[in-house]
Amino acid sequence: MVRPLRSSRPWGAEETLAGSRRSRGRRALAYLLVLPLLAPLVLALGAPAQAAAACSGRHATTVSFAKGELRVYKSRAYVCAVTVAKKPGARRAMSVSLQARGGRPVVDEGRFTTRAGPVTVYALNRCVRATGAVAGSSGSTGWILC
Known part of the structure; x- marks a missing residue:
């Protein structure tokens, strides 16, 4: 029923x-x-991780120069780089460049207050080189992560 x-x-x-x-x-x-x-x-x-949040992966190397530093991060197949100013504030010329061996460089440049980047390249089993600049002062890694 x-x-x-x-x-x-x-x-x-x-x-x-x-x-x-x-x-x-x-x-x-x-x-x-x-x-x-x-x-x-x-x-x-x-x-403290504000600039690090721009790139994923583990920290690979840091290159310090007069007005900033270049930070490089590596995940399994990708490498990421960011240029951070030591004294953030007024806008100034900043750039970051990242190149995998055998490839073209990936560049982010302009007038920024805190950081330039992030730039990322596919670099599984490849060396990379990175360059960063802040207001005419620059630093470079040479070929790394080979």
Whole structure:
């Protein structure tokens, strides 16, 4: 025998909905209480890695020069480079160039305040060379990661 349904909700669904609203409110209150405690921790962990976040992979090498530094990162098949100014501020000429052996260089140049790049090349089983410049001061790696 088939009984007709009076409602699409099971018995006691009204109470369940009210209970879930209450638990959502408690969860939201818990997030509001915990969030201010976690915010300084998140900001402290994220701030030094600001330039590193531009490139993925492990840090391979850094070349320092008078007005900045060139940072090179390597993942399995790709190499990434970024030029970072030592004293960020006013816009100035900055550039970064990355070249895999046998390929053309990939360049990012312009007037930037903090960094030039990132530039990425496919370099599985290939040497690469990188060059970075900030306001006339430059540094280069030569052929690396061979």
